[in-house]
Amino acid sequence: MPIGIFAFLAALALIGAFGVILQSNPVHCVLALALVLMDLGVIFMGLGAVTVGFLQIVVYVGAIMVLFLFIIFLLNIQADPGAGLHLGLKLFGSIAAAAMAAEFAVIVVRTPKISQIRTLPVDFGTVAALARSLFTDYLVAFEVTSVLLLAAIVGAIALARRFAPPLMLVVPDPSRSTLATPPPDAPNAERKSA
């Protein structure tokens, strides 16, 4: 990827990331996050991982962020100007940020030199190459992850249903039903027979 394009995409990602944490309106925050995730997808494509890039956009931008937006709409979450003033929250946030920065520093230091980088295989980033490594080298991890996700879905449903009233099958009483056949002297019956 040319350095100019990378710089542009990286700057866009940073602007989006700042947008996520600096705005007070939750909808604007979600949109900024969607921008970041889309931008990351484009960076993946630029680095040769085309399939991963598109999957990133399909899954995160197309599904998960839309779900975030949907939940914000449903719960009608409003902008909260008082958030972030809590001292304990600030303390924990600073510690987490410092730990994150230290981790990034370690990663940057350990990054191999350009001379040490091997050239990519020809089929790098294609669907076939991705599928081959996913279903051979990482098969166990892949299957365990899918079972984990299934367990999470079942757990979410179980938690949601625990507080909801039990679903009862209501069988309508035919004698009280408004849809029951009208008595023969009703005007409808005459019209039908006519």
Added chain:
Amino acid sequence: MTAELVIGAIKALVIVMLVLGLTTLMLWFERKGAALIQDRIGANRADIFGIGKRFGLPNFGIINTVLADPIKMFTKEDFVPDGADRFLHALAPFLALFPVLITFAVAPMGDILQVGSHTIDLQPANLNVGALYVLATIGIGVYGIALGGWASNNRWAMLGGIRASAQMISYEIAMSLAIIAVVVCYGTLDLQEMCRSQGGVWFGFLPRWGILLQPVSFVILLIAGMAESKRVPFDLPEGESELVAGYFTEYSGGKQAVFMMTDFAEVLLVSVLIVTFFFGGWQVPWLARDGFHFPGGTHLGLPNLVVALFEFVAFWVKVVIFCLFQILIRWTLPRFRYDQLMRLGWKGLVPLGLINLVVTAFVVVVAGG
């Protein structure tokens, strides 16, 4: 290098012009066709300085729908309601239209065209993960609608936006399952390759079109695609009898026109996808790269330019046929109730798509292994 850039630019221009032109054509057929179906006369009055009348030209309402209506739309007051999120209110229509328009970049309009020493692939952008690209852009399309409803600061618009996002996410799953089954069947994600593998014949006369391999996927994609385009019978997000106009209640003028255009462009997109996956794309029955090979052994040789022209025209004719079919459905069926919509999506199309996918994968493995 320069030649490639020029070719790419021309291809991009051709596809954009065709999409916008066909969208306008559909606007006309939507109104005149509706009149035809409902036994009315329909738009037939507008004329320019009485020229048409003086020379006795037949008036098909083209000036009404293609010229007068858009001019009226774009010169109307662009109203932004009080308390609206002005930035998102302005952005939403374009956020809805843009993903639909860029999806056409992978529409295969023909096989190859030889111009001098250049071999031009008649697909505007040859992506080898075309099907994934389609799924990605369709997924992004939800934002414009949902945000348009939210940014208007109006309860009806908000409800429309929520309905739209729930409906589009639900039917996207069925649509993805149908597309995945097609991908498994052809063994490629490249739309151009899919079209190429639909060439040739079975039993000496039957074109190898995907509809014969994946009829269930075709039905799912057609229904889910119509739900994605949010038109009758799936127009719950608009639902004018209960929600005024749903997510674009607070839109007027050019921005509302953009929302309408999005709907028509989506109809066109669904047609392009159906034709590409199931009706051979640009394939003309019995036409190969060197001319016609009729069943019975007759061979009619044709130059490359004529073959390319045949393919190009065949692709767009098929697309227009499916657009007309969708408009016909739109004026035939009444609107679903919301629970019916969700039941059809989650309990009908999704399980059907899963079964179809499993059966397809099984057959492909058994036949190919």
